[in-house]
Amino acid sequence: MPRWESDAQGRLERAALELFETQGFERTSVAQIAGAAGLKERSFYRYFPDKREVLFAGNELETHLVAQFEATDPGLTPLEALLTALKAAEEIFRPREFLLRRVRVIAANPALAERDLIKLADIADALARALERRGVEPGKARFIIDVVLTIHRRATSRWLTDPDASLSRLITQATDELREVVTPPAPTAR
Amino acid sequence: MPRWESDAQGRLERAALELFETQGFERTSVAQIAGAAGLKERSFYRYFPDKREVLFAGNELETHLVAQFEATDPGLTPLEALLTALKAAEEIFRPREFLLRRVRVIAANPALAERDLIKLADIADALARALERRGVEPGKARFIIDVVLTIHRRATSRWLTDPDASLSRLITQATDELREVVTPPAPTAR
DNA sequence: CCTCGTGATGACAGCATCTGTTGTCATCGA
């Protein structure tokens, strides 16, 4: 019989999400989160470096994306390879219900939105480094990553409001749309 | 003779940049910044809502970009209009020397990098709203903004290392590059 | 010349975040 309940980190994460939902991020103290998880404030900081990270712990998405990318055919265009990796990452998204709650809480709190942006930037950096490992020049790598993230955002934004569409299909659709936006208007067309 | 030196805000900003450069963001306290500017800690918070904002005060860039955009020919493609606005904003960049110091300090401190990202996101939101005012559907507006920011980042990144190139020229160059990246490889190739 | 409002600042008190350090007590392995 263990001396302490197991999965302290998981309890902290669930308690935090719950509290942030009901009373807001700013109005819930770390001591309160810890208390709800049966721990003391000091223990919270053993699992998370700061209060926000309780919603951002884990690198699964980043490592998964990089791994998927490295597994693609090196003969592909960087853009093609990255889009393939993105499509293959659809399943990583944890229980949709949990994900939506999390997104709402983050969107409602500027401090959390800030952290969210930097996490995305970290993923972008990791992917850019992966591109460089395939011989793409650094500046260009970052550029291609930005293109991919633009496509990805367009696709997931649609996916959030229309869960039935497959992410893979939405990605190719967004790619076509990008091509269209960037193509100089044909003088005759429309 | 005024009771207080003038431009308290400017003194705080300069003192903060100086201190962040020499001893880092985390290791300089608000009281220290205020002291260096001849004020007390409490006065610092009368000018800036928090410690980071001392490097981000002011919306000139955002308002300038939106204004430039609204001034463009409504007959233009959204993308064309935005790129035009971007090119017209080159002059807004304050003394290059100051700008570079600021960029370095921000890049060296995760907390400041976070704030920087959210400021960019704010500009993106403002531009997206401006696009919507021209009748672009919200999701598409955000998409186009992302495209423009991708181009802009590619251009300014080159501009930082090669100050002599005109930003305007770099922007059209990046646009061409984007078109190239997105264009599907000719079916005959490979 | 006096008074009174206004605006900028100081002084103080207080809560919350985050960190360093030390003590306690099960559990595990030799």
Place this chain on the structure above:
DNA sequence: TCGATGACAACAGATGCTGTCATCACGAGG
């Protein structure tokens, strides 16, 4: 059985940020 380790509590302290009230110069109006 005993020492090491891991998981947590307890405590102290620096710093970020906020609310509130006092202070003092300045300028407008009487």
